[in-house]
Amino acid sequence: MNNAPISAGARRRRPVFLLIAGVALVAALVVSGWFVVAHDRPDGKGGDVAAVPSIFPVPQHARAEAGGPVPLNGHVYVVAPEGTDQASVDAVRDLIAGAGGTAEVVTTLSTPRQGASAIRVGTDSDAALKALRLDGDPEIRSALERPEGYAVATGTIEGIPTAVLAGRDNDGVFHGVQTLRQLLKDGALAAVRISDWPLTETRGVIEGFYGTPWSHQARLDVIEFAGRQKMNTYIYSPKDDPLLREKWRDLYSNQELGELRELIDAAAANHLRFSYALSPGIDVCYSRASDLDDAVAKLESLYSLGVRSFVIPLDDIATKVQCAEDLREFGSGQANLAKAQASFLNDINEKFISGKDGVLPLETVPTFYNGSRSTPYKRELGTALNPGIVVQWTGEEVVSHRITLDSAKTAGDSYGRPGSPRDIVLWDNYPVNDYSQDRLFLAPVIGRDADLYKTVRGIVTNPMIEPYLSLPAIFNYADLSWNGPAYHPDESMNAALSLLAGPDPEVQAAVRAFVDLNQDWQDDELTPSAxxxxxxxxxxxxxxxxxxxxxxxxxxxxxxxxxxxxxxxxxxxxxxxxxxxxxxxxxxxxxxxxxxxxxxxxxxxxxxxxxxxxxxxxxxxxxxxxxxxxxxxxxxxxxxxxxxxxxxxxxxxxxxxxxxxx
The missing domain is CATH 1.20.58.460 (Hyaluronidase post-catalytic domain-like)
Structure with missing residues (x-):
């Protein structure tokens, strides 16, 4: 994406898995004092949460229970019926090991040993919830009726302390494990009742900047970090990967396919969907059959690796059709560019997307991807483009300091048809620094309406060229997109910095002093410098x-x-x-x-x-x-x-x- 603050010739937009072991993260939070009162939903339905540890992203409902904690530092049964998500089971085992306990994974449990405890994990937890007399709890039922929802409850089942982690689906189970990590203190899980689900469907990271692409290891680490923060999307779109743009027709070598497969597998293990973004707009001829065939062949090569989510970005390219065939077929001008692009995207949708099992709706980044008001380009694109294709949008500006619900709603109308707004995913250009590579942007995420989830299909953050310095903002976006009404920028950023710094008070002070020096973001009055x-x-x-x-x-x-x-x-x-x-x-x-x-x-x-x-x-x-x-x-x-x-x-x-x- 071209960024207004720099010259027209300049370009913008913006390792071993994550080196922080799960229990080390929890220890960092414990020592640094971040186990404080958690927030309940703004509707005030939450009861007494004074003893509930802080949880990020903030759950929809969380309350303390009267019973005692569930010890994990002894013998712990992990009750996981056949078919339970293996990544979640493995994560629970790691959690128990980190607490000093011994995990025994079983499919059923009827006669547990004295002195043991249990964690019951899975998507079919009706019996366990009934044993805790929570099978009719309206908040828990609400969570387990929603995609990616989960519930955590503690009590006594079969005579031993038990934590029940029930998920609406495997994603929900995995998200629940990330909450368990934050409930651990002094070798035991706090006595709580949590019912939770995300408000925004798509939540994640788009590696979409210009400049040195991330290393393979950095991508693996960011994917793991994003999964632990309950995101569900990683979009592969580095602008300086030639096989995405300049050489988009070329297929990957076996070595390159091997690295992509590792990223795809890592995303799946962390319950993120790996989304592949092919950018043919630099020299594509929209009406040329061979270009359509080349695009489909490229997408097929990624589908064979397991990719089930695809984007065709058409940003940062010429604002008119470029080849003679397109001029004859569609004519010149921005509205006819939209017509040509819609034809190409519709063909990809028909020839590739619609015939594949399990593939998510095709997404695109329009050539005119910011601003909410209607234009001839947007009207034509909205009319001609298949209504199932999703549009990625950056707000009123390329780098938008404020993004409002009304603005997003207007954008959906502008890219859609009369009476049928387009589904929008917010491509949020913060903290990306490719247009200002001498600076870092470490301020909390601000200026986004808390209720954007009511209009946009998703929110993805475009991070900095520096992957690990982007983790604090990724943490913020995970909170914002999961539960916008409960997102508090300073609290979220403080928790992120404590997590990344670890328990040493000197190190924490140093991190905060350094972050303070890098608050300035485009002279924004809400992020004053240092x-x-x-x-x-x-x-x-x-x-x-x-x-x-x-x-x-x-x-x-x-x-x-x-x-x-x-x-x-x-x-x-x-x-x-x-x-x-x-x-x-x-x-x-x-x-x-x-x-x-x-x-x-x-x-x-x-x-x-x-x-x-x-x-x-x-x-x-x-x-x-x-x-x-x-x-x-x-x-x-x-x-x-x-x-x-x-x-x-x-x-x-x-x-x-x-x-x-x-």
């Missing part, structure tokens, strides 16, 4: 100008920034620090420069010109080093990492201006 740093800077100047001894907050922050290269690699997710190497080094240099500037100002006040001069020289050197070009990019060479709105640089420069040069 707010915590700005507070310390403002306080310092207030104290300094009033003749008071400075509070010390700025100096402490400067010292912490200097330690980032030491502390961030100790995170539970080390990929975060690896992705951030250039920005971390610049942060540390600025930390040195700020501390030198403080020494210079203090020495000047007491008349120590020699010390002030030495500190000035050191501060100036830090500015020079921090401004070095150290971050490689695919097409723009090596760039200087920018931190927020340059507050660190501005502070040092302001301090230098206040002290006359020797």
């Amino acid at each position: 707010p915590e740093l700005r507070r310390d800077i403002d306080q310092f100047w207030q104290d300094y100008d009033a003749g008071r001894v400075p509070s010390g907050g700025l100096k402490a922050r400067a010292v912490l920034l200097q330690r980032l290269p030491e502390l961030l690699p100790r995170m539970a997710q080390p990929g975060f620090a690896q992705d951030a190497t250039a920005w971390v080094a610049a942060s540390a240099e600025y930390g040195h420069g700020v501390e030198d500037a403080l020494v210079m100002l203090e020495a000047t006040k007491r008349g120590d010109t020699a010390s002030a001069a030495a500190a000035r020289k050191s501060a100036e050197g830090a500015l020079t080093t921090a401004a070095a070009k150290t971050q490689p990019t695919l097409e723009r060479g090596v760039v200087t990492p920018v931190l927020g709105g340059s507050e660190l640089k501005s502070f040092i420069e302001q301090a230098l201006q206040r002290v006359p040069a020797p």
Whole structure:
């Protein structure tokens, strides 16, 4: 997608599985204090949730139960009838092992041993719920009637403490396991009753940026992370994969097919659908039979690997038909471009999609993919395109700071037919940074209406070129798309950072100091640049100008920034620090420069010109080093990492201006 803030010639849009073991994640949350009061639905139906751990995404209903916790640090039966989702069973076994217990998987359980406990898992849990007298609970019944819904309840069955995890389907069972991870504390599951389901049908990640594509390992790790956050979609659409765009007609080699198969299998194991996006628009001739055959052959090669979801993006291409055959067939102009594209997409839908078992509706990204108002292109596309084909849309802008329910509803009408709105999936261009590769976007996801689920079919986030630095925003989008009315940006981001940082308080402080430096997003007034740093800077100047001894907050922050290269690699997710190497080094240099500037100002006040001069020289050197070009990019060479709105640089420069040069 072409992004308005950059030149017309520039392009935009935006490893071992995830290295955080499940129980380590739980431990990080426990130690860091994130087991606090969970939120119930905004309707207020939730009872007493004071003892319910925080769960992300926030469940539709969660309440504490009167009984005791279910121990997992002894002998634990995993009661999983034949046909129970194997990935869920394996995850439960891992959870028990991490709690210090021994798992015994059985299909039925009638005479459990004394002192044991049980977790009953599966889609057929009527008997277990009846044993807990919950088979008629309206909230649980509601959850188990909805796709991907699940319920968790605890109590005593067959004389032993038992947790029941009931799923509407296998996806629901898997989502329930992710909730169990967060209920674990001190070797036991909290006594709770949870009924939950997603409000948005499609929830996931689209690797859709320009720039260096993610590594194979990074893709595997992001897929696992997204699955643990109860997302269900990964769209493979890296703009600089030549076999998706420039060489879209070419088939994959055996080695490439092997890597794709591993991604597809990983997605299935984590209950995500792998969606393949073929982008033929650069040189396709919409009316040429051979181009249609080439597109279908490419899709067939992915179908044979197990792909059951397909997208044909037609974004970031010429805004008119390009070949003589199309001009003769459809004519020129944007409305006729829509007619040509609709014909091509309809043919793919008829020739490939409609004849395949288990294939989801075809999706497309229109050439004009943003804005909600009607245009000749959108009207023609809406009229000519098969009504079952889904449109991906980015909001009013390419990078939209606000996305409202009304805007999404209008877009559905504009891309649809009169009285029959088009299904829309929101391709959300945050935190993608391909148009600004010297910056990182680590602010919480904001500005999206909580009730978008009422209009859009799905929400997918387009992440940064840096996969592991994108995990906090992916965590936010998982919360927003699962239960928008209960999504609170700051709470969600704090939980994400605790999860990724791990339990070490020093590491957590370092992560938050680094994230604070990277809040700025297109000068958005709701994401001010480096707010915590700005507070310390403002306080310092207030104290300094009033003749008071400075509070010390700025100096402490400067010292912490200097330690980032030491502390961030100790995170539970080390990929975060690896992705951030250039920005971390610049942060540390600025930390040195700020501390030198403080020494210079203090020495000047007491008349120590020699010390002030030495500190000035050191501060100036830090500015020079921090401004070095150290971050490689695919097409723009090596760039200087920018931190927020340059507050660190501005502070040092302001301090230098206040002290006359020797």
